[in-house]
Amino acid sequence: GDGNVVTTEIVGEGKHPYAIALSDRVMMAWATSDSIVIANIDPGTWDYSTVSITPLTEPNHPLLTYSLTDGKVITVWTAVNVDEDVYYAIIDPGTSPSDQPSVIEQGVLISWTGDQEAHGLTSSSVNQWLVVFKDYSDGEEDLKALIVLPDSEYVGDEGxxxxxxxxxxxxxxxxxxxxxxxxxxxxxxxxxxxxxxxxxxxxxxxxxxxxxxxxxxxxxxxxxxxxxxxxxxxxxxxxxxxxxxxxxxxxxxxxxxxxxxxxxxxxxxxxxxxxxxxxxxxxxxxxxxxxxxxxxxxxxxxxxxxxxxxxxxxxxxxxxxxxxxxxxxxxxxxxxxxxxxxxxxxxxxxxxxxxxxxxxxxxxxxxxxxxxxxxxxxxxxxxxxxxxxxxxxxxxxxxxxxxxxxxxxxxxxxxxxxxxxxxxxxxxxxxxxxxxxxxxxxxxxxxxxxxxxxxxxxxxxxxxxxxxxxxxxxxxxxxxYSTTWTATYPVINEVMFYPDNSGTPTYEWVEIYNPTNEDIDLTLYRIGDIDNVFSDDEGLYAFPEGAVLPANSYIIVAYDASAFYEVYDFKPNYEIVDSDPTVPNMVKVLTDKFTGDWNLDDSGDEVLLIKASPYDPEFLIVVDAAWYGTSTYLSNPVDVGGISEGWSIERQEAGLDAPYAGTVFLLNQNPTPIPEEYVALVVLITVAAVIITLVLKREFKA
The missing domain is CATH 3.30.870.10 (Endonuclease Chain A)
Structure with a gap:
């Protein structure tokens, strides 16, 4: 109170001193090369007594806190140049300043990947305390806290x-x-x-x-x-x-x-x-x-x-x-x-x-x-x-x-x-x-x-x-887990994206394949050249009511059915523009979000096959996608560099799928859209072959 400063000298090795004041004493902690030293200091006489926490390896920066609840002292420190973990000890300071403090327990508090350094400590009891520390486990300096709380709730073996x-x-x-x-x-x-x-x-x-x-x-x-x-x-x-x-x-x-x-x-x-x-x-x-x-x-x-x-x-x-x-x-x-x-x-x-x-x-x-x-x-x-x-x-x-x-x-x-x-x-x-x-x-x-x-x-x-x-x-x-697999959902099988040099979509078309053994109701399905399911300046189109993709079959969505017929001599299943009254039209949907029209970019684009939620027509799920060239839709697009007009991209095998389009699609110099009646014919021939085989086997056995 009179402004005097009183000093005392503690003899011996030491660094990083840290002190706290109790009602009747000062307690100090410091580090040596192989220990943490805790001292009781009597402010009346400046006598002190110590206890050492050993053996340790390069401890640094001890912190102290006192618990009024149970009269114990907690100390934490960091071991540097070794494991950079945070350690702790609980100390009994004794009943008077002249008592020698004693160590009740000690151990490792925080031992994570990377380095941790203790920087703050407080407590309300030996069972309730908080340590603030720096953590470098993710390669960055993060400030974190560890909270120690008491007791646990017993819930029983069936709890x-x-x-x-x-x-x-x-x-x-x-x-x-x-x-x-x-x-x-x-x-x-x-x-x-x-x-x-x-x-x-x-x-x-x-x-x-x-x-x-x-x-x-x-x-x-x-x-x-x-x-x-x-x-x-x-x-x-x-x-x-x-x-x-x-x-x-x-x-x-x-x-x-x-x-x-x-x-x-x-x-x-x-x-x-x-x-x-x-x-x-x-x-x-x-x-x-x-x-x-x-x-x-x-x-x-x-x-x-x-x-x-x-x-x-x-x-x-x-x-x-x-x-x-x-x-x-x-x-x-x-x-x-x-x-x-x-x-x-x-x-x-x-x-x-x-x-x-x-x-x-x-x-x-x-x-x-x-x-x-x-x-x-x-x-x-x-x-x-x-x-x-x-x-x-x-x-x-x-x-x-x-x-x-x-x-x-x-x-x-x-x-x-x-x-x-x-x-x-x-x-x-x-x-x-x-x-x-x-x-x-x-x-x-x-x-x-x-x-x-x-x-x-x-x-x-x-x-x-x-x-x-x-x-x-x-x-x-x-x-x-697999790098490739046979799809259990409809897939885009072939895309004619570069029919000519006109820059118009007239002769573009997409072939979709059902690799499953069940017919797929296309009522909720959509197709578009959009690059996300939220909004875009390109078009999204729904299949007409009653549309079905038969099991193990193909359908073709052409931009212009008449133009498609002109090239391939059969009609597609659906068309985007109304050029042929005998071919059902796709229906443009969600035009407030997808504001443009279908037109595949020759150098790079994407085609998405989408399914809408039955409860929310604006909640769209991508069922399959094909992306190529300069498209940034996802990584590993189909490489279409150096191709000429009239080429398409097509799956290596019908129904083969993988995370990346570039893994399963190949360039096709001679596009091969498959008419629905061809699939039916193949099925009919296959069934006939099976019947003939069974008859021959029966005749042979007879």
């Missing part, structure tokens, strides 16, 4: 259940109806985007009639109308997001404030029985508390960017003798760090050392999810085993998709080659970290839609949650 669909589809539906809902006592809160079918709505009506508080939030989608009628007809309260631009895309149920079902699964039959999905059930009051908070916030009318509460959480579950850490995040994140969810997921990916697995319905290249893509590419470049599986309907042959960024970076990528959907939204890192949620990694998903994400850290790398997720993804990858 967590994992479901992988469609394998577990029947068991999953039975669990929802006959366990989760049937055993509910007081309250059922369901926030699930899409509903079709009667079993779950009827069970909810039954529980409402039994006196339970039952509330449902769903997306504002016409496809939900039948289920909503059942629910509201039975007295269940139902609301939606009243928004056709964005989605209430959550898929979770909270029962009795203690049970949570979180899934990638909608309440529709295909998601249970046909589509690839994942769900997790957890008995946890902590988890239920935060999910219920998010539900109630939406129930009050706060959807999408109107949300102003953050219900993200961190909780610890004691399950089968091990502690599982669960982080939870809710979207949209349309304020502050809009990349928060993506950055968190990316941090786990970039810190992986062994393997990364991912399976996704749709994964775009939007700015909000670029950190995840960059982290995957970084992990791949560091020798981490990366395997990715994507739904082929939403990703194959579609620009703006992460699948192609990863393919271009050399990652192993597979597409789900079945007629249904890979609807999962999951990651696994090093068999110990799993990400499960409703969130498709897209900018809209992160910043506009109502979504949830769980990041689950399970130390059991043998059969824990993350390991099971990894095994599920790996099995999908092994089933579908």
């Amino acid at each position: 967590i259940k994992l479901f992988f669909l469609p394998r577990d589809g029947e068991a999953y539906l039975d669990f929802i109806v006959n366990d989760l809902l049937e055993n509910a006592q007081n309250e059922i809160l369901a926030a699930v985007a899409y509903w079709r079918g009667t079993q779950i709505p009827n069970k909810l009506v039954e529980k409402k009639a039994a006196g339970l508080d039952v509330k449902v939030i769903m997306d504002d989608s016409a496809s939900n109308s039948d289920a909503r009628s059942i629910l509201e007809g039975g007295g269940v309260e139902v609301i939606d997001d009243d928004n056709t631009d964005y989605s209430m895309h959550d898929k979770f149920v909270v029962v009795d404030s203690s049970r949570v079902l979180a899934a990638t699964v909608n309440f529709i039959e295909d998601d249970f029985t046909k589509n690839n999905n994942t769900a997790i059930y957890i008995e946890s009051k902590a988890l239920a508390y935060f999910f219920k908070g998010e539900f109630n916030h939406m129930w009050a009318g706060n959807f999408h960017t109107d949300k102003y509460e953050d219900h993200s959480f961190l909780t610890f579950i004691n399950y089968q003798g091990r502690v599982i850490t669960i982080e939870g995040y809710f979207c949209p994140q349309d304020y502050g760090d809009k990349n928060r969810v993506a950055n968190v997921i990316a941090s786990y990916i970039s810190s992986s050392t062994s393997n990364v697995r991912l399976a996704h319905y749709i994964f775009t290249t939007g700015w909000a999810v670029q950190p995840i893509i960059s982290a995957i590419e970084y992990a791949k470049s560091n020798g981490v085993d990366v395997k990715a599986v994507f739904d082929h309907w939403m990703n194959l042959d579609t620009n703006g998709r992460a699948a192609y960024e990863l393919l271009d970076a050399g990652a192993d990528v597979a597409f789900s080659l079945h007629k249904y959907s890979l609807h999962a939204k999951i990651f696994s890192m090093d068999d110990t970290v799993a990400v499960i949620g409703s969130l498709n990694p897209t900018t809209t998903g992160v910043t506009k839609n109502d979504e949830y994400v769980l990041i689950i850290r399970d130390p059991d790398a043998t059969n824990g949650i993350a390991k099971q997720v990894a095994d599920y993804i790996t099995a999908l990858f092994n089933k579908y």
Whole structure:
């Protein structure tokens, strides 16, 4: 108080001193070449006593914090020039300044790939503290925090259940109806985007009639109308997001404030029985508390960017003798760090050392999810085993998709080659970290839609949650991975893009092939020379009502049927301009978005075969695409350099497909459009040959 400065000298080696003041003493930490020294200093006498934490290798920059709750001191430091990890120790300072401090425990706190340096420390107890550190694991300097929290919630050996669909589809539906809902006592809160079918709505009506508080939030989608009628007809309260631009895309149920079902699964039959999905059930009051908070916030009318509460959480579950850490995040994140969810997921990916697995319905290249893509590419470049599986309907042959960024970076990528959907939204890192949620990694998903994400850290790398997720993804990858395959969907087989030097589309045509054994209804199909599914200055055309592509057959869409007949002496199946009254016309659609007309560029362009959603005609899915020459639609276009007029591009084999058009298309100097009657003739000849063979065999045996 009188302005005097008192000094004392501590003899010996030391660097990087750090001191804190307690009510009766000063405590100081410093580093030597092989230890961290902690000292009690009596401000009355300036005497001191020390304890050394040894043996260490080049420790640096110790930090100290004191916990008033339990009277202990925590110290953290960084080992430099060795592993650049962060270490910690808990110190008992003793009851008086003259006591020698003692070490209660010590160990490694943060040990990730790359370097970490501790820079900040605070605590409320030895069980609750926070370390701020710099992390260089992704090659950049990132500021991160590690939070240490106490205790864990015991959930019992049956308190967590994992479901992988469609394998577990029947068991999953039975669990929802006959366990989760049937055993509910007081309250059922369901926030699930899409509903079709009667079993779950009827069970909810039954529980409402039994006196339970039952509330449902769903997306504002016409496809939900039948289920909503059942629910509201039975007295269940139902609301939606009243928004056709964005989605209430959550898929979770909270029962009795203690049970949570979180899934990638909608309440529709295909998601249970046909589509690839994942769900997790957890008995946890902590988890239920935060999910219920998010539900109630939406129930009050706060959807999408109107949300102003953050219900993200961190909780610890004691399950089968091990502690599982669960982080939870809710979207949209349309304020502050809009990349928060993506950055968190990316941090786990970039810190992986062994393997990364991912399976996704749709994964775009939007700015909000670029950190995840960059982290995957970084992990791949560091020798981490990366395997990715994507739904082929939403990703194959579609620009703006992460699948192609990863393919271009050399990652192993597979597409789900079945007629249904890979609807999962999951990651696994090093068999110990799993990400499960409703969130498709897209900018809209992160910043506009109502979504949830769980990041689950399970130390059991043998059969824990993350390991099971990894095994599920790996099995999908092994089933579908191939550099080429026979398509299970209609494909563009041949494109006449350069019929002459006129620059007009008069003699242009496209041949489409159905490689399946089933007729394909073309009612929802479109074709265009557009370069994306949102808007373009070129044209998009729908097939006329009743159009069908027969099994194992070809159809031809010509720009001008009369011009086509002039060259090939037979008529195409459809035409874009009305030149022949006997040939059905394609119908120009969505002209407010696709404002131009068909005209393929001789030097480079693309042709897209598209399917519209039955529930939203403006939601377009690329079924197949052919791109060539100077087109930048995707990488590896068909090389058409040096060709002359009259050439086409054609698949090497009918139905052969691959991620890149340049892999499967060849130049054809003599275009060969196939008339429908030719296919019928081939089929007839084949059948006749089989019959003759059978007759001859029978005669021979006789």
